[in-house]
Amino acid sequence: MSRKKSEKKLLKENCDRLMYELAFEFYGKKCELCEETENLIVHHFIPQGKGGCKFLTYFPENWVVLCQKCHLAIEKRKNHLLTAKIALKRGKQWLN
Numbered sequence: 414m415s416r417k418k419s420e421k422k423l424l425k426e427n428c429d430r431l432m433y434e435l436a437f438e439f440y441g442k443k444c445e446l447c448e449e450t451e452n453l454i455v456h457h458f459i460p461q462g463k464g465g466c467k468f469l470t471y472f473p474e475n476w477v478v479l480c481q482k483c484h485l486a487i488e489k490r491k492n493h494l495l496t497a498k499i500a501l502k503r504g505k506q507w508l509n
Contacts, residue, residue, distance in 0.1 A: 428471060436476040445502060446495055449480035456484050458499065474507065 418426075436455045443450045456477040461470050469475045477499055479487070486492045500507075 432471055432476070435473060436478055439473055440476065440478045443478065444480035444483050445478055446483040446498060447480060449482070452481040453478055454481060454484050455479075456487065458496075 433455055437453070442453065444453065456479045457469065458475050458477050459469050483495060487495050
């Protein structure tokens with residue numbers, strides 16, 4: 414017996430799909446750090462839900478297109494040099 418997805422889950426999936434489409438349109442379909450074009454994800458510069466900032470999930474200026482390798486380096490290895498590289502590339506006004 415198959416289970417139907419809840420309306421809330423379907424809405425979230427649709428929002429996430431649109432977020433990816435918009436992020437690729439705004440920032441291109443390549444990693445902002447290494448320019449890889451495969452296995453791309455949308456990283457949130459300010460983490461989702463951190464400090465009560467859940468609304469930033471769908472805020473375009475918080476999105477960063479990364480490949481899985483660079484994303485892993487930032488998320489799991491806490492590579493602050495890569496985070497700084499994103500900030501430098503985007504500029505001081507974006508960081509503020």
